[in-house]
Amino acid sequence: MQNDLFDGPTGSEADTPVLSELVREILSTPASVVHALGEDLIIEYPHAFDPSLSLKAFDAIDLTTPWRQDEIRIAGRTIPVPRLQCWMGDEHCRYAYSNISLHPVPWTQEMASIRDFVNKVSGADFNCVLINKYRSGEDSVSWHADDEPELGPSPRIASLSLGATRRFQLKRKPSLGLTDTELSERVVMNLRSGSLLIMEPGVQESWVHQIAKTKVPVGVRINLTFRVIEGAVSGSS
Ligand SMILES: O=C(O)CCC(=O)C(=O)O
Numbered sequence: 001m002q003n004d005l006f007d008g009p010t011g012s013e014a015d016t017p018v019l020s021e022l023v024r025e026i027l028s029t030p031a032s033v034v035h036a037l038g039e040d041l042i043i044e045y046p047h048a049f050d051p052s053l054s055l056k057a058f059d060a061i062d063l064t065t066p067w068r069q070d071e072i073r074i075a076g077r078t079i080p081v082p083r084l085q086c087w088m089g090d091e092h093c094r095y096a097y098s099n100i101s102l103h104p105v106p107w108t109q110e111m112a113s114i115r116d117f118v119n120k121v122s123g124a125d126f127n128c129v130l131i132n133k134y135r136s137g138e139d140s141v142s143w144h145a146d147d148e149p150e151l152g153p154s155p156r157i158a159s160l161s162l163g164a165t166r167r168f169q170l171k172r173k174p175s176l177g178l179t180d181t182e183l184s185e186r187v188v189m190n191l192r193s194g195s196l197l198i199m200e201p202g203v204q205e206s207w208v209h210q211i212a213k214t215k216v217p218v219g220v221r222i223n224l225t226f227r228v229i230e231g232a233v234s235g236s237s
Contacts, residue, residue: 030121030196037170037187040202044189045121048160048196058162058193060110061222065131072098082213083139089128093229097148104128111224118158118226122198126158126226134166134221137214145173147204150229154201158226161191164219168197170209191223 035042049057067084087095087102088111095102107115115126132141146157170187172178187207191197211223 035187035189037203037207038172040206041200042189042203043198043200045196045198046192047194048117048121049162049194051194054162054194057110057114058222061131061162061224062133062220064108064110065133066105067133070100072100083141084133084135086131087128088131089229092231093128093150095128095130095148095150095227095229097144114160114224115226118160118196121196122156122158124156124158124198124226124228126228128229129224129226132223132225134164134211134218134223136220137216137218140213141211143171143208143210145204145208146199146225146227151204151227152230153205155204155227156201157199157204158224159191159197159199160224160226161195161197161221162193162223163221165190165192166211166218166221166223167191167214168209168211170203170207173206173208175206 030045030048033044033046035044065086065088067086070081070085071078072081073079081100087093087104088107089104091104091106093104095104111129111131115129118124119126134140146155151157168189168191170189171185172182174183189197
């Protein structure tokens with residue numbers, strides 16, 4: 001039933017898979033699993049998209065996203081970010097991290113429909129998304145929290161995974177009063193295609209996360225992290 005919703009126009013437009021009807025209608029709220037990280041919560045929807053829908057969404061996003069290869073400066077050297085990215089969202093949603101300033105590209109039809117679905121499931125009002133493409137096990141994102149000032153003091157983040165399964169790890173941010181055991185603890189989730197995580201407020205304040213490189217051969221993965229940026233941001237042009 002979900003597949004019918006992908007059936008787009010015929011003729012020349014048929015070259016671009018159309019997802020727009022898809023996510024608008026498809027799903028009643030999918031089944032969820034709640035992960036308690038201390039007092040912080042991650043809600044996982046392991047099958048937010050079924051396998052067929054995930055494949056089609058992957059292809060459509062891969063085709064319609066204007067991927068960019070950003071660079072960062074570390075210890076005086078300029079190196080490529082180990083993944084492709086695209087920052088997409090409402091016009092005012094400027095975003096800066098690791099000395100990279102991002103202006104949003106406008107919503108594609110496909111991504112807007114996925115955003116609407118994620119908003120419906122989470123009850124949030126996400127207005128921007130960082131799209132990451134991990135081309136192989138060599139691609140990664142190192143330990144960080146999505147806690148930039150633009151996101152407000154206590155952001156909720158939604159993360160949809162498509163394509164190859166990758167291992168998502170979390171560990172606590174160092175903080176007074178934590179024991180060595182707590183600091184060495186790792187929470188590990190294998191993020192499979194079609195899974196949606198909602199990292200509730202509190203997670204970014206107390207935890208960092210990463211997708212580490214792996215020597216195990218893995219296919220391409222696309223991850224969407226939806227965020228909210230309130231109002232226009234000054235100083236991050
Ligand atoms: O690829 C992922 O699952 C994580 C992406 C991420 O950490 C980010 O976009 O900040």
